Amino acid sequence: MSTVHSGHLTKRAVRLLELCEAEGFDNIGDLLEASIYDSVCPAICMECGCTAEMEPDQRAGFCEQCGQNKVVSCLSAIHDRRSTTPLIFDWVYRVQRQSLETQMARGAEELVKSYLDRKNK
């Protein structure tokens, strides 16, 4: 069972993370690196989440589980996600950087504190 939480992610992003998890990779970069040298690569059904091995350029492979042609190779999924996700402008990054870093540091402190509290009980 997947431990990927969808939060604010698109279905495509969630499926990509689920595929990463199912294949035992910590992140999408590792999945990408392991997939680029083979004639087939990990793929996931965008409908039901079933995983398979497909050709690297596959975007509509047949799913054995749900019977739909919605299996997408990880390379296609990564490419499609990258090409359809807008980058943020540099000025947005510069304006928000300080407050986001402060927020991140506070979050990290809280996580460490809660870990230490649990560990010391």
Ligand SMILES: [Zn+2]
């Ligand atoms: Zn399916």
